[in-house]
Amino acid sequence: MKFFVTGSLASARGPRLILTWTLLLLACFTAAHLARETLSDGFWPGDLAAALHSPEALDYANWNDSMAPGFAARLEEFHVDLFLFSMAALILSAILYQAHGPERLRRALIATLFALPLSHAACKLALFFFEAFAWPTFALSALLHGAYGAALLWCLSFLYRARGATPGARP
């Protein structure tokens, strides 16, 4: 096992069926993450600022244990999101490296899959202190879920449209 996913991925005798289910579950994860974000904090910049920005966060008089009140909860979200997306990005990048398509585009997409969750989580943390980060958080959230959707579609189309893929056969 040199990387996470090996073998002739698109071959009907390879791990195609397992990967299909993995990708479908990752699609559910992406949709569930977007739903959770929207339901808890809202989607539009105004909603995000109202839910996540803490006007008194920069008032050091309110801090206890060298931390603004409520920041630990935001940091916990950051901590969990980083783990979830690092694993999702690792699996998707392992498939994308073996997928067909322009090399540069695939590399850019892989970099995006790792960079977007980090930027989004970092902007959400910054929004706790600075209201100006509402727009970047909104834009990055849309880009993040869009990029994951695109990567999932790319991987699925590679599995079933690549040369050598035979429909109907089992791995």
Next chain:
Amino acid sequence: MKSDHSALRPALLFFLLLVALEFASGALLYYWKIGFASANVFEYYHGSEAALARYPDRPDRFLEPRTLLGLTKIALGHLLAYGVATLALAHFARSLAGRPPRWLDWLCALFFFAALLEIAAGFLVRFADWPPWFRTGAFLLFQSLGWFFIALTVRLVLRPPHAAVAPPLPAAAGVGER
């Protein structure tokens, strides 16, 4: 399957960056929520009332004792996360090392053990009255090994061992002398 690790380099480095930030945010959360001092650890698990009886000079943080349900909820997510993160780091370090030395295998085993210990330590301090320093010790051991594996994997990604000049084979050097 492409066996060229240079093609995987950006993905691995990004992954390691995210894991490093997880470890860093985990350390910050530990510092803020629990604390490194024995009195803080004791208070976090046994509650402020018990802590004030044992350490009367410390300020009251008004914490309730941790329940079995509360600790289990925290352990549940961490068991999965530690298992996968430890597997990924140990796997990348071993596979990138080419022919991994014996000490690396032992260190991988220790890493998994430290992950388990880190999760079990909270239960042991709360319900088996183990000393609070054990909790901090287990956390520091896991963090140290995590950072070591991150650093080792970054080094192996940037400077793969097969790029170095291989030493002459012992058989080739010794054939004529026999």
